[in-house]
Amino acid sequence: GTWEVRNFSVAEKVEDKPVEVIPGSYHKVTAAPADWAGKYLIVWDSNAHATVSGKDLIATASGLTIANDAIVNNETVNAAAVTIAAEGSNFSIKLPSNDYLSCLKNSCSTSAVAFKWNIEYTANGVKLSSVEPDASNNGAIYILYRNKGNEGFYYRCYTDKSSNSAYTLPTLYRFYAEGETPEQPGTPE
Numbered sequence: 001g002t003w004e005v006r007n008f009s010v011a012e013k014v015e016d017k018p019v020e021v022i023p024g025s026y027h028k029v030t031a032a033p034a035d036w037a038g039k040y041l042i043v044w045d046s047n048a049h050a051t052v053s054g055k056d057l058i059a060t061a062s063g064l065t066i067a068n069d070a071i072v073n074n075e076t077v078n079a080a081a082v083t084i085a086a087e088g089s090n091f092s093i094k095l096p097s098n099d100y101l102s103c104l105k106n107s108c109s110t111s112a113v114a115f116k117w118n119i120e121y122t123a124n125g126v127k128l129s130s131v132e133p134d135a136s137n138n139g140a141i142y143i144l145y146r147n148k149g150n151e152g153f154y155y156r157c158y159t160d161k162s163s164n165s166a167y168t169l170p171t172l173y174r175f176y177a178e179g180e181t182p183e184q185p186g187t188p189e
Contacts, residue, residue, distance in 0.1 A: 087116050108156055142160065
C-alpha cells in the first residue's frame, strides 16, 4: 500500500488567563462603577444600539468583535457610543446624534433636553429606568431588549417586565482610554 501524509493539529488546554486591558477599548460592565459618567456601548449579542427609529433603539454598529468581555475601539464602534452624564443624582444618556435618549411607555424617543435616568447594575444586566413614572403612573419605565420571534428583536421602553423571559436588560460596555484600567468587579449593592 501507499502512505499518505496529512496535516493534523493537537488540541491543547489553554489555561484561563486574566483579562488584559486593551488600550482604547470598551469593557463589559461587571459591577457598579463608583461613577457611571462616561462613554458606553449599549450591546445585545454583537450589536451596539444607539439610534432611535420609530419606537425602537436599533443597532448602529453590527457584527462587533467581543473577546474577553472587551470590544476594540474603532471608528464604527465609536459611532455607536452613547455618553452617560450626571444630572444631579440621576443621569442622562446622549446619543451619537447629540439628542438625549428619552422614553414613553412602549416607545423610545429622543429629546433636545436631558431626560433623567436611574442606573443600577444587576447580575442580569444594567437597569436603565426613568426617574419619572409613565403617564399612567404605573411606575418607572425600563429600556429592555425584546425577543418578539418572527417580529424581530429590539430595545424599547416598557414598565417592569422582570418576570417575563422575553425581555432582557441591556449589557453596557464602558470605554477606557489608553492607560486607564477598568474597575475591578465587586459585589453589587
